[in-house]
Amino acid sequence: MVQGVRIKDHWKEQRLFERRALLAVAVVALLALVLCGRLYLLQVIRHDRYSQLSQGNRVRVEPIPAARGLMYDRNGTVLASGQPAYQLELVREEVPNLDATLQGLVAIGLLTDDELPEVRRNILSRRSFDSVPVRLRMSDEDAARFAVHRFEFPGVDIKTRESRLYPYGPLAVHAIGYVSAISEQDLAHIDRAAYSGTALIGKLGVEAAYEKELHGTNGYREILVNAEGRSVDKLGALTLQLKTQAPVAGDDLVLALDLKTQEAAEQALGDRRGAVVALDPRNGDVLALVSHPAFDPNLFAHGIGRAEYAALADDPDKPLLDRALRGTYPSGSTIKPALALAALTDHAVDPNHKVFCDGVFHLPGSRHLFRSDKDDPRGWIALSEAISRSSDVYFYGLAATLGIDRIAAFLTPLGYGRLTGIDIGGEKPGLLPTPAWKREAFSRPEDQVWFPGETVNMGLGQGYLLVTPLQLAHITGIIAERGRDFRPRVVKGVRDPDGHTRWLTPIEDQPILGVADADWSFVIEAMIGTTRCAQYCGTAWEAFKGAAYAAAGKTGTAQVYTVGQNATYNANIVPERLRDHAWFVAFAPAEAPRIAIAVLVENAGFGADAAAPLARKVLDAYLLGPDGRLKAQFAPPASDATDTRAAATRTADARPTGAGQAAR
Amino acid sequence: MIHEELTDASRARRTLTGTARMLLALKLDGPLLIGLALIAVYGLVVLYSASGQRLGMVLRQVGHLAMGAAAMLALAQVNPNFLRRISPWLYAAGIALLLIVAGIGYIGKGAQRWLDLGVFRFQPSELMKLAVPMMCAWYLRERPLPPSLPSLALLALLIVVPAGLVVMQPDLGTGTLIMAAGALVVILAGLQFRVMGALAALAALGGWAGWHLLHGYQRDRVLTFMNPESDPLGAGYHIIQSTIAIGSGGVFGKGWMNGSQAQLDFLPESSTDFIYAVIGEEFGMLGQVLLILLYVFVVGRAIYLATQTQDTFSRLLAGSLAVTFFAYVFINTGMVSGLLPVVGVPLPLVSYGGSSMVTLLAGFGMLMSLYSHRRLIGS
Structure with missing residues (x-):
């Protein structure tokens, strides 16, 4: 009986178990399908996305x-x-x-x-x-x-x-x-x-x-x-x-710089503060560009420390300042050739008319005395001599005669007060003051008035006038090229990694028009006179004694400190930082200019003493071969390279109002 | 019918080969053994790649397999009656060991799963994976099925106490599996669907109430657990990297030892719990589906064997062991492919590790014993 019940139970329970087992198989199959569905989602539908993620993971x-x-x-x-x-x-x-x-x-x-x-x-x-x-x-x-x-x-x-x-x-x-x-x-x-x-x-x-x-x-x-x-x-x-x-x-860059000239310029400056810019006036190539004191660029490439940088930035000599492009100074007498060109072009002065110079200039209607330097030439002086010997009194008068508007109209295209457009950044335009500028620059009405005395000051490149050494080198180059204006450039060629060099075409800006060829010659001859002694000695004759080429130059002395009406400037009692800046601009060989240079030495006194000898060294370094003679490639065409005097005379003779007549 | 059966039987007798005779003598089931062997070999091949081509690791895994095979062979020889008799004792011993481990862990103020026996370390929770279904089957062996409600309450206690102890170790994965093994016995014993539905509703209600009792940070923890991708650098890192591995594998995979996720260490635990992702990355969907088919074959065969046993204890235990095996597979693959929360469950026979390998194969040994000794029951 019990046995029977158990057997019956057993059967029923086995049927129950089999049904449950079947259900389990169904559930297993279902879950396996769910899993496969999940895999399909991940591996087929979202495969691209996960591939990218995996790639991003490992790469x-x-x-x-x-x-x-x-x-x-x-x-x-x-x-x-x-x-x-x-x-x-x-x-x-x-x-x-x-x-x-x-x-x-x-x-x-x-x-x-x-x-x-x-x-x-x-x-x-x-x-x-x-x-x-x-x-x-x-x-x-x-x-x-x-x-x-x-x-x-x-x-x-x-x-x-x-x-x-x-x-x-x-x-x-x-x-x-x-x-x-x-x-x-x-x-x-x-x-x-x-x-x-x-x-x-x-x-x-x-x-x-x-x-x-x-x-x-x-x-x-x-x-x-x-x-x-x-x-x-x-x-x-x-x-x-x-x-x-x-x-x-x-790309590699071929710079216009000439290492030898650059080194000569740096050595010439020595430890003085100043700048030298030398250009090839025929194409604007910057042959040398020096600003002293300088600093070692390797410091920055190494990763300059804060203290090192502070030392450079706080140095009173300002080594980080690029004096050549950003240093602005009064031009001093280096402006005189440009003023002479302006006066000749406008027929404002007769080049042969002589002015009596006694060291002091009186502006009609003013009690102000415009002093000239104690070395200023005395006596009757014509334009050519006034340039060569840098007569302040003559140019006070010339500036007053020309008037500020005509001065500004001529000097602006020449490059005063505007950027040269050099291919490296940071240059300053300087300042060419005009009555219009003054009205803009000052707020108080009494300051906005342009005084006639300010025009007179322009005759000496003083007053508000500011130029950079680069500007003066560029302007000197324009005079050397008789009006052709090439934009200064530090880079002259770009060499791609394959070794092909692309030479950059010099950029020529709008030339100076309207200046008679004879007037160019007149001024250039007068500038040559600066560097030699004939009937009279030019201001820079000592610096160019025995030069193997003819150089056309102009000295300049830029006042930092205004001397009182009754005082005399005495360098010994003026603090060093207030002493005059020395300028010299030049180009050479005068007959076929290959280099134009501007030298500025800060607080060094007279341009003739402090700046011209430096310029001579730089010009020599560039123009002369190891034998001390003018390099063949710089020899003026169709003339004996060493006999510069003869060449200069011949040039002068060929022109009606040359230096020869002017110097009479 | 009878005639056919006779001819079938006679043909079977004629075609018995030496191998089959040996399997019969060793009380082993050929198809099941082949399925398990295929999975194990597949696992070794994958492990070689997943371990970063470390042959030593593969050889140690072969050792684990050998130990498991020995356990399987030994248990296959044991008479089911013996298994049935020792079930309550084994269960009691397991509970005692779990308590000891918990006590040591409490004193040592740290997670504790192991019992260091000097020669080897023993994990009582592994024992419970077998002892709990054995106990449940033992309890139900002479009771009328489906079980009555008081029986269910007792069974619930029998299951929840050891599972709870293991979860507190904390080992959520093993605890889940222990729970599943016990519950499967009850379900296979014919637990009425309405009772299952009621239990499910009760669980849902409890979950809902519990949710409202949790603090904000605790809720966050639960949410992260349910959706690990919300925490990409913490809990979600594993699952994100494993879905990338699987998804980037595509249909055909990147090739053996070419899975960048696994080879460049982006995939954590690539030799153990997450080895399924390595299969997905290197062998693609084909490799993964092939493995699932092997598992389904093994589970199907095991369920078949369970239906062939002749008493309640054997049926329930064998059925539970078979389906629990699939629970292992599904929990692991579901977790690795981002279907389920991450609980530490190894991929059976493939993940590197000795404990679970031995337990699993021991379970199959018991299953084969229950099947191959069935004729002896009547005598």
Whole structure:
């Protein structure tokens, strides 16, 4: 009975179990299908998306910086080149705690506390996956020190990167410029993607002006990384699809600079403050561009420290100031040839008319005494002699006769008060004062009046008039070329990585029209007279004693300090910074000018004493061969190169109102 | 019918090969064994790639397999009557060990799952994966089925106490599996659907009430657990990387040892819990579906064997072991492919590890014993 019940139960329960087992199989099958559906979703429908994610996971794009273009002088000497250097770089998104990491780097002496805020700001302004340099140019010792602590600094690594080397250090630094770490301000105007991997950017001079050419195009390399972001080498299919794009090096630049002339100019200036600009007037080539004191651009390429930079910025001699382009000074008497041209062109003076000079000029209707220097020539003086001997009294009168409007109308196209358009940045236009300018510049009505005495001051290049050494060199070049105006340029050729050099066409601006050829000759002859002794001795004759070429020049002395009405200027009692600036402008050979130069020596006194000898050295360096004779390529056409006097005379004879007649 | 059966039987007898005779003598089931062996070999191949081509790891896994196979072979020889008799004792011992482990963990102020026996470390929770269904089957063996409500209450207690202890270790994955193994016994025993529905409703109500009792941060924790992708750097990291691995594998996969997610360490625990993602990445959907088919074959065969057993204890235990095996598979693959929350459940026979391998194969050994000894029951 019990047995029967159990058997019956057993059957029923087995049927029940089998039904449940069948249900279990159905559920298993259903769940397996759900799973397959999920796989279909992930692996077929969303496959592309996950493929990209997987690719993004494992592949990191690492930029390969392009080699920056080199710079050569006109003879092929390297002025700026690349140099491999260790640098410390940081990738923000791989750093667990930026502040702690930077503090850690301070602790091991690779950063200093006062650099921190700037480094931090710089890192934060870059993209989180960019490798940002935090320290440029590490010494081997620094690199070793970091290597020991490397494991403490995930996301920070030493990279070998190309740095910049200026083999001649401070030489021509204001022309060449320098490169330095990319700053926050730079980031505002560059394409961050294009500069990814680039550590240095041009900051000044040619480095900045030709940044686009020099920079090149960065390449990239896809590298395989593991979950920690470390680069891994795996063979097989994983590496096969990795792409590499080689960088394209930047273009090399051939500068117009002549290393020998540049060196001569720097040596000539010595440790004095001043500037020298030498141009080839036929095409605007800047042969030398010196601003003293200078500084070593390698400092910036290394990553200049705060203290070092402060020392440069706070130096009272202002080494960072480019005096050649941005230093503005009264032109002093160097303006006289231009005024003479203006007067001759406007027939405002008779070149043969002599004026009696006694060292003091009285403006009719004014009690003001316009003093001239104690060395100012005395007696009856005509225009030619007034230029050669730099008569202040004559030019006071000439300026007063011409009037400010005619002066401004002539000097503006010549280049006073306007930018030369040189191919590097930062130049200042100087100032050519006019009544209209004065009305604009001053707010008080009594200051807005143009006084006749201010026109008189223009005769000596004093007053509000300001010029830069570059401007004066450029203007001197225009006179040398009898009105042809070539825009100054530091770069004359661009060489692509394949070695093809593209020579830049000189840019010729609107020439000076309306000046008679005879008037050009007259003024040029008078300028030649400055550098020699004939019936009278020019102001710069001593500096050009025995020159192998004819130089046309003009001295200038720019007052910094106004001497009182009854006082005499005595250099010995005036503080050094208030002493006069010495100017000299010249071009040579006078018959076929190949170089035009402006020399400024700050607070050095008379142009004839302080500036002209420097100009002579620079001209000699450029024009003379090792034998001390004029280089063949600079010899004036169809004349004996050494017999400059004969050549000058012949030129003068050929013209009706030449220097010969004027000097009578 | 009879004639046909006779001819079938005679043909079967004629075609018995040496291998089949050996399997019969060893009380093993051929198809099940082949299915398990295929999965294990597949697993070794994947493990070689997932471990970063470390042969040592593969060899150790072979060791685990050997240990598991030995356990399976041994248990296959055991008489089901013996298994039935020791069930309550095994269960009691397991509870005691769990309490000891919990006590040690409480004193040691840390998570504790292991019992260090000197020679090897023993995980009582693994034992419970077998002991709980055995106990449930034992309890139901002579009671009329489907079980009455008081029986259900007792069964619930039998299941929840060990599962709860394991969850508190904390080992949510194993606890879930223990719960599933016990519950499956009850479900296979014919638990009425209306009772299941009522329990489900009760669970939903409890969940709803519990949700409102939780603090904000606790709710966040639950939400992150349910949707790990909301926390990409924490809990979500595993699951995001594993779905990337699977999705990027596509239909055909990136090729053996070419899965970048696995090879470059983006995929965490690629040799253990997340090895299914490695299969998806390197062998694609084809490789994954193939593995699922193998599992379904094994589960199907095991369920078939369970239906062939002759008493309630055997049926319930065998059925539970079979379906629990699939629970393992589904929880792991569902978690790796982002269908289910992440609980630490290894992929059976494929994930690297000894404990679960031995337990699983021991379970199959018991299943084969229950099947192959069935004729002995009547005698």
